[in-house]
Amino acid sequence: MLKLDFHPTGRHFLQIPGPSPVPDRILRAMSLPTIDHRGPEFGVLGLKLMANMKAIFKTQHPVMIYPASGTGAWEAALVNTLSAGDQVHGKLHWSIP
Numbered sequence: 771m772l773k774l775d776f777h778p779t780g781r782h783f784l785q786i787p788g789p790s791p792v793p794d795r796i797l798r799a800m801s802l803p804t805i806d807h808r809g810p811e812f813g814v815l816g817l818k819l820m821a822n823m824k825a826i827f828k829t830q831h832p833v834m835i836y837p838a839s840g841t842g843a844w845e846a847a848l849v850n851t852l853s854a855g856d857q858v859h860g861k862l863h864w865s866i867p
Contacts, residue, residue, distance in 0.1 A: 805811045823833040836843050852858070 820833060824830065827833060836846060
């Protein structure tokens with residue numbers, strides 16, 4: 771049976787798109803328990819993150835974070851720019867319900 775607390779020896783690498791070296795501070799952070807995404811600690815983190823994102827993108831406007839895969843982001847972009855009944859043409863043909 772696989773031991774869940776087993777870690778191979780040597781330097782760890784992120785394999786996508788890599789291998790990319792992972793700094794020790796990141797490896798240490800990954801070993802910490804996650805915080806409750808519905809708790810007050812997460813809310814404070816989210817507000818700080820949003821403020822820092824404005825500085826990174828050099829904007830005073832709101833910054834939106836979309837917690838999904840790339841496919842989820844594409845779907846959101848399409849659904850929010852098209853109307854019901856619009857047809858999208860390309861290699862795949864489908865209609866927005």
